[in-house]
Amino acid sequence: MSDICKNWTQWLQKTRFAHMNEEQIQQTFRWLFAIRDVVISKADIKKADKIIDIGCGSGLLGFGVIEKFKDDVEIIFSDKFEDCLEECKKLLGKCDVKYKASFLQSDCLDIKLPDCSVDKAMTRSVLVHIVDKQKAINEICRILKKGGIYSAFEPIIKSNTRYHELTNPDEITDWQTFKEAEDEFMSDMNDPLVNFDAQSIANNLDLAGFSDGDVDVCDTPSTYIATKNSIKQWFMSAPSPDRPTSKERFLKYFDEEKVNNYIEEMQNALHNKMITVNSKTVFIRATK
Numbered sequence: 710m711s712d713i714c715k716n717w718t719q720w721l722q723k724t725r726f727a728h729m730n731e732e733q734i735q736q737t738f739r740w741l742f743a744i745r746d747v748v749i750s751k752a753d754i755k756k757a758d759k760i761i762d763i764g765c766g767s768g769l770l771g772f773g774v775i776e777k778f779k780d781d782v783e784i785i786f787s788d789k790f791e792d793c794l795e796e797c798k799k800l801l802g803k804c805d806v807k808y809k810a811s812f813l814q815s816d817c818l819d820i821k822l823p824d825c826s827v828d829k830a831m832t833r834s835v836l837v838h839i840v841d842k843q844k845a846i847n848e849i850c851r852i853l854k855k856g857g858i859y860s861a862f863e864p865i866i867k868s869n870t871r872y873h874e875l876t877n878p879d880e881i882t883d884w885q886t887f888k889e890a891e892d893e894f895m896s897d898m899n900d901p902l903v904n905f906d907a908q909s910i911a912n913n914l915d916l917a918g919f920s921d922g923d924v925d926v927c928d929t930p931s932t933y934i935a936t937k938n939s940i941k942q943w944f945m946s947a948p949s950p951d952r953p954t955s956k957e958r959f960l961k962y963f964d965e966e967k968v969n970n971y972i973e974e975m976q977n978a979l980h981n982k983m984i985t986v987n988s989k990t991v992f993i994r995a996t997k
């Protein structure tokens with residue numbers, strides 16, 4: 710694992726943007742802020758609410774709440790990893806006003822809060838990193854008060870456009886076997902990134918005891934001109950600090966020479982071509 714990918718803070722600040730130019734980074738931030746606003750709005754926050762941002766990272770949701778509701782509400786920044794909470798503390802220290810904020814280092818599979826103790830719980834791209842999503846959603850339900858709301862956003866990575874869909878079998882050596890490998894690792898039930906979809910999340914909400922779990926599916930097509938470099942980054946970017954890159958995933962099936970050749974042929978087939986890739990995501994809203 711490269712140095713850049715040592716922990717979540719570094720991943721959030723650097724690794725996830727490594728393959729992007731400045732314009733793409735700004736576009737990503739606009740997209741993240743738009744998501745943040747929807748998650749916060751669906752949480753239906755009221756004065757004096759106690760709200761938890763679970764897997765807060767650098768506090769996208771928590772600081773969004775502070776920006777909108779100032780000290781009318783109480784916010785708990787919670788993450789499994791200390792570096793994330795340190796980052797949020799640092800950012801909060803830069804604010805002039807004193808807010809009702811606290812920090813909780815806790816695994817979302819075992820949240821260190823009593824039953825029925827918060828009004829609202831929010832996550833963004835956290836469940837996607839948890840193998841046992843049912844257990845995490847049970848915990849979220851447990852800590853919510855009766856009538857409390859869970860609002861979240863998650864990417865459904867298993868439904869994203871796959872590499873092989875962008876090329877034809879006659880452009881790529883062993884296209885079919887690479888397709889089969891990709892299909893297999895994109896449906897690995899032990900891989901948190903791909904072991905779920907909108908329906909399984911809806912089932913998780915029901916089983917946890919939420920009364921009106923709603924999972925709103927969005928398709929976001931993105932059309933752009935691929936370059937050799939952008940294609941290389943698809944294979945080299947780590948999806949999180951602790952998960953393998955796509956290249957590493959293919960290396961479980963083929964030797965390095967074959968994988969390098971596959972990447973090179975993909976680069977040659979797609980360089981300077983206009984491509985459209987689709988990302989599927991969900992907004993989750995559920996009341997206890």
Ligand SMILES: C[S@@+](CC[C@H](N)C(=O)[O-])C[C@H]1O[C@@H](n2cnc3c(N)ncnc32)[C@H](O)[C@@H]1O
Binds near residue numbers: 789839
């Ligand atoms: C993709 S980041 C999202 C961060 C933040 N929610 C945001 O919207 O920018 C995933 C976050 O989940 C946290 N995380 C991963 N596993 C966790 C776990 N088991 N319990 C709690 N947080 C976890 C990571 O530390 C990281 O901050």
